[in-house]
Structure formats: structure tokens, C-alpha cells
Amino acid sequence: MIERYTEPPVLVAGNSVTRSFPNGTTALAEASFEIRAGxxxxxxxxxxxxxxxxxxxxxxxDVPTSGSVERGEGEIGYVFQDATLLPWRTALGNVLLPLRLAGTKKAEAEERARAALEVVG
Ligand SMILES: Nc1ncnc2c1ncn2[C@@H]1O[C@H](COP(=O)(O)OP(=O)(O)OP(=O)(O)O)[C@@H](O)[C@H]1O
Ligand SMILES: [Mg+2]
Structure with a gap:
């Protein structure tokens, strides 16, 4: 039997990504990469x-000034470099917010947020 190796699908790719800001700073110039499943x-x-x-x-x-960023199917999680908490919400209220925004029912969001908070004490 012949086994053929097929490469996993590309989930995220940058194609010659350039990002310049109005103040003249070019943060990225022609950056390319591929990230495959796993x-x-x-x-x-x-x-x-x-x-x-x-x-x-x-x-x-954000969007590139030129070039493109491609994403395959599926959700992406993103942790900001600096804390982006809503100071008028409780710790629990902050943790469950992304779930609520994604459409999770209140009771389930609270349960999952409490479980996550328990992990980190
Ligand atoms: N909104 C903006 N307007 C102007 N310049 C910006 C903006 N955002 C980022 N920059 C500049 O673009 C460059 C890249 O910034 P970026 O935050 O992506 O760097 P980084 O690699 O994440 O750095 P660090 O390791 O410090 O987190 C820096 O010179 C930064 O000052
Ligand atoms: Mg950074």
C-alpha cells in the first residue's frame, strides 16, 4: 500500500503584509507566513x-495597508498585550463577557466563567 503524506490545511496566512500608520510609521513591511493546523x-x-x-x-x-491576511474556518481567541478590563464590571462580569457577546446563554456563561476563575484562583 502506498501512503501519501498530505500537509495539514493552512489556517492563517499573511501575504506580503504591510501596515503603515497615518503618522508615517511602517510597523510591518511585506511580511509573509503560513500557519497550518496543529x-x-x-x-x-x-x-x-x-x-x-x-x-x-x-x-x-485591523487591516493591512497592502497585502492580505487570510483565515480559514474556525474561531480565533485573542489575549491583549495589556489588560483590557471593564472597570465597572465585576471580575466574573469581565470573564463572562466574551461568551455573552458570542451568544452563550447567561446561566451557561456564568457557570463557565466561574469555572475559569476557579482555575486561576
Ligand atoms: N496606532 C499606531 N499608530 C502609530 N504607530 C503605531 C501604532 N501602533 C503601533 N505603532 C508602531 O508600530 C511599531 C510596531 O508596534 P507593535 O506594537 O506591533 O510592536 P511589538 O512587536 O508588538 O512590540 P512589543 O514587543 O513592545 O509589544 C512600533 O514602532 C509602534 O510604535
Ligand atoms: Mg506587542
């Missing part, structure tokens, strides 16, 4: 080299 990938580089800028575009929070 891979564990890190963006590593000195402060200011554009890691967060790229991640924001992967998460759909």
Missing part, C-alpha cells in the same frame, strides 16, 4: 518590530 507558532522579535500589529490583523481588529 502547528504551534511564535512571533519573536525586538520591541516595536510589529508582532502585536500582525496579531491584531490576524484577529480581524
Amino acid at each position: 502547528e504551534f507558532v511564535s512571533f519573536v522579535g525586538p520591541s516595536g518590530c510589529g508582532k502585536s500589529t500582525m496579531l491584531r490583523m490576524v484577529a480581524g481588529l
Whole structure:
């Protein structure tokens, strides 16, 4: 029997991604990468080299000035570099918010948020 190796599908790809800001800063220039299913990938580089800028575009929070970011099926989780808590909400209220925004029913969102908080104490 002949076994053929098929590469896992590409889940996220950057194609010659450039992002320039109105103040003239070019955070990324012609950056390309591919992330396939099952891979564990890190963006590593000195402060200011554009890691967060790229991640924001992967998460759909920003768009390239030129080039493209492609995403396959499925959900993407995103943890901000700085805490982005809503100070008028309780800890529980902050943790369950993404679930509520995604349409999870209140009771289930609370249960899952409490379980997550328990893990971190
Ligand atoms: N909204 C913006 N307007 C102007 N310049 C920006 C903006 N966002 C980021 N930059 C600049 O783009 C460059 C890349 O920033 P970015 O935050 O992506 O770097 P980083 O690799 O994540 O750095 P760090 O390791 O410090 O988190 C920096 O020079 C930064 O000052
Ligand atoms: Mg960063």
C-alpha cells in the first residue's frame, strides 16, 4: 500500500503584509507566513518590530495597508498585550463577557466563567 503524506490545511496566512500608520510609521513591511493546523507558532522579535500589529490583523481588529491576511474556518481567541478590563464590571462580569457577546446563554456563561476563575484562583 502506498501512503501519501498530505500537509495539514493552512489556517492563517499573511501575504506580503504591510501596515503603515497615518503618522508615517511602517510597523510591518511585506511580511509573509503560513500557519497550518496543529502547528504551534511564535512571533519573536525586538520591541516595536510589529508582532502585536500582525496579531491584531490576524484577529480581524485591523487591516493591512497592502497585502492580505487570510483565515480559514474556525474561531480565533485573542489575549491583549495589556489588560483590557471593564472597570465597572465585576471580575466574573469581565470573564463572562466574551461568551455573552458570542451568544452563550447567561446561566451557561456564568457557570463557565466561574469555572475559569476557579482555575486561576
Ligand atoms: N496606532 C499606531 N499608530 C502609530 N504607530 C503605531 C501604532 N501602533 C503601533 N505603532 C508602531 O508600530 C511599531 C510596531 O508596534 P507593535 O506594537 O506591533 O510592536 P511589538 O512587536 O508588538 O512590540 P512589543 O514587543 O513592545 O509589544 C512600533 O514602532 C509602534 O510604535
Ligand atoms: Mg506587542
